[in-house]
Amino acid sequence: MAAVLAGCANYAGIHSDKHMEEANHFASTQSIPAERGRWPAADWADQFGDAQLKALVAEALQGSPTLEKARARVAAAVAFSETANANTLPQVGAGYSWTRQRLTESTFIPPGFAGSWQSENKAFLSATYELDLWGKNREALKSAVSTVHATEAEAEQVKLTLSSATARAYNELARLYALHDIATNEVSQRRDVLRVTNGRVTMGLETEVEKRTAEANLAAAEVSVSALEGNILRTRYQLGALLGQGPDRGLAIARPALGAGDEVRLPDNLPADLVSRRPDIVAARWRVDATTHDIKVAKAEFYPDINLSAAIGLDAFGWGRFLRAASRTASAGPAIHLPIFDGGALRAQLKGRYAEFDFAVASYNDTLIGALTDVATQLSDIRAIDAQIVNAERTDVAAQRALTLALAQYKAGLTTQLTVLNAQTNALASSQVVTNLRMTRRDRQIALAAALGGGYTEAPASTQQAALAR
Template sequence: MRHAWGGVAAFGFLLGGCMVGPDYVTPAVPVTPKFKEATRPVDPKTDGTWVRAIPSDAFERGKWWEAFGDPELDRLEDQLGDANQNLREAEARFAQSRALIRLARASEFPSVSAGASAASIKESAHQPYVLQTNPQPLGDFEMPVDLNYEIDFWGRIRRGVEAAREESQATAADLSTASLSLHAELALDYIDLRAQDAQQRLLDQTVKAYAHALDLTLKRQSGGLAPESDVEQARAQLDTIKVQDTDVGVTRAQFEHAIAVLIGEPPAALNIPPAPLGQLKPRAVPGMLPSELLQRRPDIAAAERRVAEANQQIGIADAAFYPNVNLAALAGFQGTTPANWFVWPSLLWSVGTTLSQPIFDGGAIRAQSDAVRAAYTENVASYRQTTLSAFQDVEDNLSTLRILGREAKQQRDAVIAANQALKTFTTLYIGGEVAYLQVITAQTTALSNEVNEVDIQRRRMEANVRLIKALGGGWDVGQLPVLASSGLPRGAFVPVGQQ
């Protein structure tokens, strides 16, 4: 028995290192030397959101939202990490992927099972062609131990373990992507809520100004200096702005409810006091090269890990073309009575190997091989498309920040001019030199410009958040979980360690 075991083990050792299927190489992706928007001249008075990185200028890691300097936003973001149910769901998927690694690794080891049985057997006395010499009941007492082991000659099991590891890393990157997206969504909702606060304050002030204008027309009408139509126009203008002022509360409430759900609370349990939009002060983002983005985006890392997983599936499919070798062994005791169950003559054992080779399967193995190769090509295309989309995200938000920076300065000038025009027309109206319609026109223009200024400020803040998200939010590929490796050739994203 020892010689049989030794021979099989030596044969398995000699061939166990054989691996069929292609080695993995990270697919090439189209990368430009620098971002297009990074080559444009930056006006520090209007832009200032993309600066040259220097060694001491480390990008915000982890809690990137703290760069905005808003304690209320920090509190909400921290609560999201503890209570958001979508994040809990992604964490559960990652835990499941880790368990599947252990399941795949179980196939690397022999399976051993043990059992015991006891039975009393009474054969029929009327069996044909059988001489019944002992019509008494017989005993059957067994206690076998079975061992089964698939010798991984062609690397099918090892590649399965590697595929499970790569899927686990991809799931970990998915978790990081979900976390980044949820934190960015919360920041965007918070900015929108603060923009509604700014609109509310602006409209509250406008209501007071229009009420003062109505009082002015009433006094002029009572003094015979203005017609009744001026009063009616002023009252209509005031009533209209009151409706707009009230309507802001609808949108603000919706943003507050959305934030409550993100942090895992019922909407009725959250109350965010009003605060100025201007208290959010984002920091300039250090510039980087497009190639760095491949290491900083968790969605890119997830797509690359799934390419590696698909590559392992090719090796698994190719192994099906080769013979499958299994080692089986059995040892135990068998007796006819409890008294002779565990004596030496009752010992039984067997050991052997089985080899199976597909001969004809109607093309099933070839079809499976073609399918996994097509899946690999699909994953490569998805990886490259994810990378291109990431470059687009960065360019979009860089250009948005650059253009809105210039637009904000232009809008500030427009607000100053509109307010000055309103002041001028009001003075002329008091002097009886212009009709009240011109005052109303100036009021509408001034309000429209002030509303637009708040909206540009909101869009700049949101673009800043989206730029940080597009850059990975401070994440890098080194945050992928450290998983054990069997020493197979791997891509640039694979950490080395022990699970």
Template sequence: MKQTSNTSPARLSLIATSLSAALLLSACADFSGIKEQATELKVSQSGKADTVRWPDTNWSAELGGTQLSQLIETALTHNPGVQIAATRIANARALQDQLAADSQMSLTGNAESTYQRFTKNGMVPPPLAGSSESNNQMTVNLSYELDFWGKHQAQSRVGLSTEQAARAETESAKLLLSNAIARQWVQLQKQAGQLALTEQQLKLRKDWDSLSQQRLKAGLDNRSELQQNLVSVANLQAEALSWREAIAQTKLQLALLAGQTPEFANSIATPATSRKVDFYLPAELPLDLIGRKPEIIAAKWRIEALRGEVDLAKNRFYPNINLVGFAGLSSLGLDKLLKSDSAIIGAGPAIHLPLFEGGRLRAQLAGKVADTDSAVLQYNQAVLNALKDAAEQLQTLQSTSLQIAQQEQAQQAAQQVLTINRQRFETGTSNRLPVISAELALISQQKNMAELSARQLDARVNLIKALGGAYPAAQQ
């Protein structure tokens, strides 16, 4: 009696399915135990870098008027550093488009024709064996990757985060450039003011010299006082030259920051020294202001990009399944290529199973996770540095405000001494030398005030940089 086989098509299909499932499960290499260790500091974060309303530069007009604002606008347009930063956005956008294209269906065409002699001692049967003929093929090839594990989403996350980081980095470059120009402008304003005051001192010293010459001839003074005054004149002349050189160098630096040639420095007008800037000084700074700083936002998006790369590394632990297909024509001899009998067609899945790659994949994943931890720590360091910088500048502002208040008292006292000496001179109870001496003392106090005011403005500009823009109270 003939034995009946228990192997039916349905049973074979079940066995094949079970084997396939076993293979798929075995392909899922284990990545347990590999996870981030670092924790981000919590500060308020803005959304996408292309939708963030970045702080404007209205503070520059308040600080230096129209000329400073125009200088900063010129720099933002022509400075190579900002232009280089802007190109990173285009590169990041291209990467995002490339990653998006990888998730789409691929359709390619292929055509080839090879004239060859077929061996007599191989698998080619007669009469083709030993003959020469052209081998021709024209196909259209289709490929599509089935995304069961979120690979395409991870790729999109990497691309988008990289683009947002590039946008934030560009804004950071703009802020740093604006800060550098504003600080140079503050220095230029101080230098111009000090030069003007020095020239006033020099004029008074020359008047002193003229009066001393007259008193010396009259026998009212000795030559020692005259010589001391000449020393003061020489020192003031050297100081004036030093301030003129500083002004020229600062203008040259402003021209270079603006992305212009050195000749552009000649068109930069010396700022008015009488301009007074009033601003609100906050008692403390909210932590969420730090979160809007472009540098901080860029660091945050770099973390997101690396987390996308971590997801991609995890995705490699799972099977990769592609659907492939082709259709076209194939023939021996060109005369038969376009005939219907030359048609070819095929389709099927292509599966990559990481059966014996677990160690390599775990190492790759561990490396990406370590990179993410490093980015988180760098982000935390950037937040702490920004907080430290802001706190230092706020402390400088508060300290300088107190010093300015004390300096105003000293300046008022010097002004009162000058007023008294002028009254005595006008009533004929004293000569003009005490008046000149009081004027020189007042100008010295004004020089001290100019230094303190420049330090205060410089700290304010640095505080704006530390916060990523003018703090709200300063714009009210």
């Protein structure tokens, strides 16, 4: 036996030195400061005070085909884990067969039966059990359970992505409506300028050039309104798709009424706690755990498999003898399989499992870095926008005041059309800047809520195991 085992396939020299990094390993204390804030709640969209947004997010999570695909993957993973669990248990089966055959006269079949046609009846009850001395089936079950956890977390990531995408599209709709209001007001102002210009042309105070310029400016403003109306319609169609409905569903959405939202402050101990609050990180970690067990399964393949089997039943020619005690048959015994020379197939399989492990570890570390960067980026954008809004609002107040004065002076004949045009251009630009900054800030708030996990918290291990048991 020692000589045989010495010649067996082995996995010497196959290993990996990769490992998952801790969240605090990556420098982030300056970009992600502790601000004594709160983690987002599951109903984080409520902070904007728009009941329609809350209803739309719920509708998206209810009817999205994308989410249905994620749920189907979870169901498939659960089914696979049930199969893996079945492999750890004894297998019992029963069977019956009837065969009509001519028995040969040229073998050991005794006279009276040789050369005759007979009906053979067989009925049996069998049981098999793999001892699993090296834990192959147990590790396969653990890998399957980890895969279930990973797919569940991935489904939560799909939900988070879908809800944040719906909220951001809804915020985009609000931005377009606000810009549409500005553009509509611009049309009204330029129509008023054209009316005044026509009067001045009649009185000989302006030329045909000023009149045509006023008409061109009005037409340009009307083009902007039409373009925004087209963008509003397209965004409505996008929302309809996000809700898992047809484009007509987007047409029924009322104009958004979003508020400013909560104060933005990051929670403490963020890098360490983020790993259990971001579903994509949780999924990546479970993928690593699954590949760890897959490696153990591949290693167990190098050792002997020992299967126990037993069977009892009846076997007889003809119906008359089938149910007699003499027709009883029984068998029992072990079966052992030992890999010795396989051409390197088992070593190649193990190398493949280690490669999958290295990939899973790299994916986890990459996901963690991306998550920390995501939080830092959204926070820095919000802080930068807050500083810009202060100056932009002051600029807008001055520009609107200048426009009011320019229009009044033009109507009184105290200034030229060019002065009004410049004032209108400045006022339009400043209003658009303020609106875009406010809407962009809210977009970054939504993105930050998603970057912080959107209210997701990984379930305790005991709860996860109980759910799988059901």
